[in-house]
Amino acid sequence: MFYLYSFTLLFGGLSIINFIFSYQNKHIDVYFWSTLKFQLLMLPLFLIANMCIGYGVRFGYKSTENLSYVLVVAKCLEILISLIMGYIFLKEIPNWKTWGGLGVIVIGIVIMKQK
Numbered sequence: 001m002f003y004l005y006s007f008t009l010l011f012g013g014l015s016i017i018n019f020i021f022s023y024q025n026k027h028i029d030v031y032f033w034s035t036l037k038f039q040l041l042m043l044p045l046f047l048i049a050n051m052c053i054g055y056g057v058r059f060g061y062k063s064t065e066n067l068s069y070v071l072v073v074a075k076c077l078e079i080l081i082s083l084i085m086g087y088i089f090l091k092e093i094p095n096w097k098t099w100g101g102l103g104v105i106v107i108g109i110v111i112m113k114q115k
Contacts, residue, residue: 013052
């Protein structure tokens with residue numbers, strides 16, 4: 001059950017952060033004051049996202065007893081979310097090199113999880 005909690009919280013928190021930065025890149029001016037105003041308005045969402053990520057890592061550690069594994073899986077999840085946000089905001093489609101890199105990461109996770 002902790003796996004599900006961990007995955008859900010990590011996915012939610014990382015999605016919020018990637019959404020904020022993707023939105024900022026696409027829709028907010030690059031000028032200092034407009035960026036500062038946007039970041040200040042987003043502080044409550046960053047708080048929620050950081051709490052989700054923190055508890056996601058905590059529940060993941062409770063279920064696996066291996067912090068390295070949890071952090072690597074969280075980073076892989078963030079890469080997948082980044083690909084999704086790139087498609088949603090910039091209509092970027094990953095090429096074969098991107099999928100090959102993700103495949104190498106997944107193979108590494110499988111090898112790392114084996115005893």
